[in-house]
Amino acid sequence: MTFAMTADTTYDTAAIDAKWQDAWDRAGLFRAARGDAPKYYVLEMFPYPSGRIHIGHVRNYAMGDVIARYKMARGFNVLHPMGWDAFGMPAENAAMASGGHPKDWTYQNIDVMRGQMKPLGLSIDWSREFATCDPEYYGQQQALFLDMLEAGLVYRKQATVNWDPVDMTVLANEQVENGRGWRSGAEVERRELTQWFFRISDMAEDLLDGLGDLKDWPEKVRLMQENWIGRSRGLQMTFPLSRPAHGHDGIEVYTTRPDTLRGASFVAIAPEHPLARALAEADPDLAQFAVDVRRGGTTEEALEKAEKRGYDTGLTVQNPLGGALPVWVANFVLMDYGTGAIFGCPAHDQRDLDFARKYGLPVIDTFVATDDDSRVAETAFVPPKSEPVRWIDQPAGLDVATGQEAIEATIDWAEAQGIGTGRTQYRLRDWGLSRQRYWGCPIPVVHCPDCGVVPERKENLPVRLPDDVTFDVPGNPLDRHPTWRDTACPSCGAAARRETDTMDTFVDSSWYYARFTAPHADTPTVMADADYWMNVDQYIGGVEHAILHLLYSRFFARAMKVTGHLPDKAREPFNALFTQGMVTHAIYMTRDGRGRAVYHLPEDTVAKPDGLRVLRDGTEVEVIPSAKMSKSKKNVVDPQDIIAAYGADTARWFVLSDSPPERDVEWTAAGADAAHKHLRRVHRLAGDIARADRPANAADADLARATARATLEVTEGIEGFAFNKSVAKLYEFAATLGRSDAGGDARRAAMRVLAQLMAPMTPHLAEEVWQMMGGEGFVVRAPWPEADPALLVEDSVTLPIQINGKRKSEISVPRDMDAAGVEALVLQDAAVLRALNGGAPRKLIVVPGRIVNVVA
């Protein structure tokens, strides 16, 4: 295949970008199909169609594109798809704010964002694109839901939501600000609703064990998931009530610290505990207490930070070790965790200690430090469980033992005594998927007065969202849409009502990676395609998804195996995970007369030579560097502007340079300008090399060595996800090539390799240069260059000489000189002689090929 040469010698990015994007498109280079070659599946977390892409998206997709194009050059059959995580609240918020329809808003945003992404020249197979709000997608999700319902992976139970008593609506956590509804300003209450749940907690152990296989996931993400799942070993035991009350003979408690039973000074139950509810019926003060502590949001953070409050029920229970304990209702005990009841041991839990001090309960030490037997006063004594401590009157008869040993011994002791049972408990709760909202996947069930909850028939899927809805009234429009809501029972045909809750948008994103393997199939997946393409070989996205999205996806992969939609090998769907940092940008701010912040667009400010930044009228501007991009702070960088000014390759090159991919990178106009200068330099250099010829000479060998070195280091950078280092090497290599006196053939050969090494990052320029150098076909299809090992070996090495650990000198020695030879040379070094002052070194450390340290 041949392409028209771009006539001009100037670096015309618009022409070059369009030319090659068109050529790739016509050649169908990125359309993925099953084949004989080994496959490689690259996936970036798909975007929410918020309106416009920002430079952070560019960074995310540029990274994925580097991997995709590199793997293509390595001969893999690459799948690199793109879609839209299109359901969610912002669309409804926009509808409420401006009266449009969430569907129109969403699809318009998708069109705009696709239009912004295509000019980046990403190697995406656009024929596989879908949005999760497409009925073709969410209909298959409903089919999946029905299969999971049948497999017993879905059920209904009561759960707590944020309730706005003025707007009469359920609020998302982000709609609760300081315990108040964002619109009404009313104090938020917690309310119980019957909701749908996935049985993810049944798979807690498997999800935990599976983490061990995820070798190519960041350690920190595995650790966060491990802590989130939270396996603990503890004791379940019953404290008998001194007098039975409301049909309760005792209170069942789960504790991870049974070893501290001797130190128990109270038992606390959740306000939602059945006994608390029963007591509240006859005790208005307790009922009021329960209402009071239910104020405020439902987030774990809000619950934890809330003031610890209790209500004395007047009941007592018997401690099996002797003595009676008062029973309190406490706001910090959660009904969802364990049994909804705890015993408090103030000496060894700060929260219990605060509670005990507040309500005058005893503090009983059960162990002290081995070297310090002072008793607990203001601060609970909570040493690590691995640290030995001295026990006081320990039930299992221990003296000095670690917490861990004491827990295990006490569980054994309690089981032998018949006091309780050892139990493994998980922090992970079942996944509540019900949302009282319109813009989500309808839950495909019908509520029939006679048959109860009835699944919709698969042939009736998708259960489509009705289009004729309005958002001028608070609450879920599906709930007040009679012709949609009212339907016939799929089982008996009687008048019935549809489920009006829709699914959590995390459901949509929990299986999209599988759908990409057969995006237009009339079943959720096609086994042959899933079997060929799964797993995702490299998944890339933000660390903010480290827990929920990634855990839910792992659960879904297992559930889809159970329901026959994925092969067993896909139970861990993402072989490798990379979490990239954000793109930040400085905020320019002044203050108005009342001291409030006023934000300014970067282009409205000017940098003065002295470094100060001012407005056009001279007002000094406060610069806040490295801030997360936000429309309201006016520091968002729009890739479209960058592409228009500099071309796609500059935008891609810049976001890959400077910062390591896992860290945040700060966008600076100067940085973008420098990136563009470099690419222009490479383009000009290619032109020079193509035009000028020089005879072969002695410099050819040096250039060949530099080429081999660059090939090695750029490749290592890409393989190790250190694109910034690859970029640095490419800067260096381009400078070396520019300065080289080598002959024409040698320079052309080096330039061809440079084009290949640049290709994953700046593909348009790379194709152009490749063509100028007379390369065959597309550079993206050219096999990745290999560094000749013979050219990587240096004859001599420079060894730094340290004296007492500080670098003072250096020597150059043959590469293979032995330690004795090096020592002899070192002892003649001027700096060493001066330091030793005629004496002998106390010690001489030679690390071959690396360093010498003289201890004087």
Place this chain on the structure above:
RNA sequence: GCGGGCGUGGUGGAACGGUAGACACAUCAGACUUAAAAUCUGAAGGGCCUUGCCCGUGCGGGUUCGAGUCCCGCCGCCCGUACCA
């Protein structure tokens, strides 16, 4: 509150426990130019008694021949915290 991460020149960053500051931005100097821009070349962590020496990787300790890197204790910022996506 809890869990996780990060912290290196004026700036972004580099550095298998082994020469701290590669590469780049900004800065300064020089070349080219009538001039400017563009381009090219070079300098540069801070300090001093400048053949050389001292201090330097958020703060305070420790391990080591040697610590940005490992350990302990702090400080600051970022992410998550189950209905934001």
